[in-house]
Amino acid sequence: MDAIEVIRAKRDRGELTTEQIDWVIGAYTRGDVADEQMSALAMAILLNGMNRREIADWTQAMIRSGERMDWSALDRPTADKHSTGGVGDKITLPLAPLVAACGAYVPQLSGRGLGHTGGTLDKMEAIPGWRASLSNDEMLGVLRAAGAVVCAAGSGLAPADKKLYALRDVTGTVESIPLIASSIMSKKIAEGTGSLVLDVKVGSGAFMKNVADARELAETMVALGTDAGVRTVALLTAMDRPLGRAVGNALEVEESVEVLAGGGPADVVELTVRLAREMLAAAGVSSGKDPEQALKDGSAMDAWRRMIAAQGGDPDALLPRAAETMTVEAPASGVLTRLDAYAVGLAAWRLGAGRARKEDPVSAGAGVVLHAKPGDLVRAGQPLLTLHTDETWRFDRAVEALRDGYAVGEASEEQLPLVIDRITAS
Template sequence: MRMYDLIYKKREGEELTPEEIDWIISGYTTGDIPDYQVSAWAMAIFFKGMKARETASLTEAVVNSGDQIDLSRISGVKVDKHSTGGVGDTTTLVLAPLVAAAGVPVPKMSGKGLGHTGGTIDKLESIPGFNCELETEEFFNQIEEIGAAIVSQTGNLTPADKKLYALRDVTATVDSIPLIASSIMGKKLAGGADAIVLDVKTGSGAFMQKQEDARELARLMVDIGSELGRKTMALLTDMSQPLGEAVGNALEVKEAIKTLKGNGPEDLTELSIKLGAAMLVAGQYESDLAKAEKRLRKLITNGQAISKFKDIVRAQGGNPEIVDNLDLLPQAKNIYELKADKSGYIENVTAREVGLVAMALGAGRAKKDDPIDPAVGIEVTAHRGEKVETGDLLARVYYNSDNQPAEEIQRLRDAYTIGSKKPEELEFIIDLIE
């Protein structure tokens, strides 16, 4: 085979065979095929797309490029969950203990945050002593004993994806649905779970801002999972405003604890229940979603969900006393209360801007090596559709700088749109794709 011929073939919109795709990914991983040729190939995919079978073959090649985790020694159907990223997306911190409390093994490998979306590992590392770097044997043992473990993505999993993503990032080919789908599903499949539930976000705070693009991505990832022998389901959910109230690492841990105790924000609670129910059905632990939802709500009510969260924190070296004393989590030195400067209805709270403000305060990273301040962030107390009067509280800004962050406060104010008419209610959970 010659890379030139395969670039030309894809440029002309023809379908590549599994053998051709495997040859490209293998050659790129080993360094035999140079960046400039893979860049041209990725750009051809960007413009010409890929068939579903091609994307599945690309995903399989990405999985086979490195190590794969074998979870077969852990009894039961192992179920994983992945979100395409959002603002205030605290669901993993709720779902892992909640679903594990239902008897489902949850092996969760997560990443650190970059840009306006938060990272699960950053949130967990705001818990004093919490260790996300478990050895493989520790990871397995914890899932067997407790039912869940949440760790950093480590080892030699999907090295082809790491190289390809870095290349896409500098060649304007990130926004290709087949390349996004193969990247996400490659990591999930290499992680070894038997079933996968996806939370595909759409709206201003999501990576896929157009609903039709998010739907296409969700459909493609479900098809890839099915093609490669994993039961896969996807929820298409709205991220036009922040999920819940907390945006920031320790703040989101506090909100997850409140949710597991049964007094969290309604939208975060409902999404966690819906995703958790899908995880139970995907893993064949329940026959239908309604029964699964009822079971999960009971686990919150009877205290088993928060008890499981405590177990996970304790097992991974964290201080479980945070559950009963939230003040043990990192606290910001200063709080600014953002208040409405006019009366009316909140027409919009632009999620992306809220995320970017939180990042600027130190809750997220613009570059991979930027430090994180676990205590800072934003608490969004007023949401789309609510009526406010002049002087009512819109949000709290948590910061550690000596000087008030005037620029960030103004940006947060600008993220709110207040008008005279109540806006139409948005569908929060848009669709379930199987």
């Protein structure tokens, strides 16, 4: 085989064979297929698509490019959650220890933020001493000690995806649903979890802007997980407004701890409990504690503290604070009709909470705190948002990002329901 043959097949709207897919992924991982050739193939896939068998073969080939983790030594079932990313989406932080407290192990491999969407590892690294990089043996040790682990994926997990992801980012092929789905699912299946719940975000602050595209992505990923023997379900959830009231690394950790303490914003609590129940059901855990009870009785908080300590962090340490703050006031009295997730995420990024390139540093204390959510009554001049940063020059650019991101009027604009739909295997 050669790369040109494979490129031509997909360019001409053909169906790639299992052998062609296995060969091109293996050859690209070894360096025998050049970046420009894989770029051409990725563009052909974006333009012409793949069927379910092709996507499954592509995903399995990426899994086989590296190691596959094994949790069979554990005495309870494993469950994992993946979110496609959004603004204020700190759900992994309270969710992992909550599910652990209710009877399942949670091996959660997470990533870093890029652009306006936050990354779980960046948030967790706001906790003094906490370590993101763990060996497989260390992960197993944390799971046994705390029931949950949140850490970075090792370099041996789906290395073909790591190469292809970087290539898609610079060749305009990120938007391909087959490539998005296989990228996510190759890592999640290789992670070795027995069950998986997908949180597919929809709205301005999400990668998928409309319900139809989000549904297609969710259905594709559920099919991939099911075909690979992983019990998989997906929820479509709203990202037209920020989730919770905190956007930024340490700010979101603080809000997550509030949820674990039995408080926190209603939308964060609702989605955390809903996803926890889905994870427990997918894992086949029916005799454990209900997630709502685990938040009330302190057992979820106990699991959080064990998890943080097991990864070198101090659960009692003070979280970083930004050096400077600025208040954005409500421009009029009335109802906050709109608070756009993308605008708030962009403002937090400009304040230093996010990065433009993977190697950029982030500010632990930077971000945005919301004092009102869409539908709330506000008075002219009352605090609407508080901006946090370490560098005052960033305020002007953050305010510019927010300029058309909120509105006050007589009645709220229509919003997406928090949970839009539930997708299961067909």
